[in-house]
Amino acid sequence: GENVEQHPSTLSVQEGDSAVIKCTYSDSASNYFPWYKQELGKRPQLIIDIRSNVGEKKDQRIAVTLNKTAKHFSLHITETQPEDSAVYFCAAPRPGDTGRRALTFGSGTRLQVQP
Amino acid sequence: DAGVTQSPTHLIKTRGQQVTLRCSPKSGHDTVSWYQQALGQGPQFIFQYYEEEERQRGNFPDRFSGHQFPNYSSELNVNALLLGDSALYLCASSLVFRVPSYNEQFFGPGTRLTVL
Numbered sequence: 001g002e003n004v005e006q007h008p009s010t011l012s013v014q015e016g017d018s019a020v021i022k023c024t025y026s027d028s029a030s031n032y033f034p035w036y037k038q039e040l041g042k043r044p045q046l047i048i049d050i051r052s053n054v055g056e057k058k059d060q061r062i063a064v065t066l067n068k069t070a071k072h073f074s075l076h077i078t079e080t081q082p083e084d085s086a087v088y089f090c091a092a093p094r095p096g097d098t099g100r101r102a103l104t105f106g107s108g109t110r111l112q113v114q115p
Numbered sequence: 116d117a118g119v120t121q122s123p124t125h126l127i128k129t130r131g132q133q134v135t136l137r138c139s140p141k142s143g144h145d146t147v148s149w150y151q152q153a154l155g156q157g158p159q160f161i162f163q164y165y166e167e168e169e170r171q172r173g174n175f176p177d178r179f180s181g182h183q184f185p186n187y188s189s190e191l192n193v194n195a196l197l198l199g200d201s202a203l204y205l206c207a208s209s210l211v212f213r214v215p216s217y218n219e220q221f222f223g224p225g226t227r228l229t230v231l
Contacts, residue, residue, distance in 0.1 A: 043224050043225055044222045045222070049219070094171060098170075100148075100163060100209055100211055101148065101209040102160055103160065105159070
């Protein structure tokens with residue numbers, strides 16, 4: 001099955017700095033890569049996703065890059081703010097997923113933004 | 116527009132008991148997936164339902180079963196509970212658009228299950 005590895009497990013940055021979280025996947029047929037943010041005690045929320053027909057996607061301070069050859073994708077957060085502190089998860093479709101979003105998740109990155 | 120809802124919010128059971136968790140998908144969504152999230156870990160895929168059938172299943176024993184109703188809502192049943200079943204159980208819904216496939220998955224707030 002699909003294997004998604006995520007690192008680092010924890011990341012501490014100063015407010016205003018950038019944060020980068022990286023994930024690798026194993027299934028070369030994977031074509032959809034979402035990132036979820038989970039605050040303490042709350043549900044995961046989709047913050048950005050990318051499809052395999054593009055290499056980069058931006059949404060204000062958040063961007064995701066995809067390298068299909070190397071089978072890795074990264075989340076970039078610029079000008080970090082204390083409210084960015086949360087656990088971030090990357091994900092990729094399970095083998096055989098027909099677009100209905102059965103996902104394999106990474107193990108998560110706990111981001112702490114120090115004021 | 117209601118999002119994904121789950122009930123109950125919290126549940127405490129003892130080993131060997133059975134539990135049923137419920138999920139109502141986001142309005143207009145026809146697919147429900149269930150995930151188990153242990154403390155400090157990422158969500159683990161349990162199974163997915165659409166058209167009232169289980170379509171995909173993760174690496175979970177058959178103590179975990181489910182059902183989807185004609186209104187697309189779903190139940191997750193766990194029999195013979197073990198201590199290790201203690202976790203947050205998340206329901207997520209999605210809908211396939213044929214072209215283009217901008218089908219996001221939305222999570223419910225989860226049910227926190229504690230097995231004593």
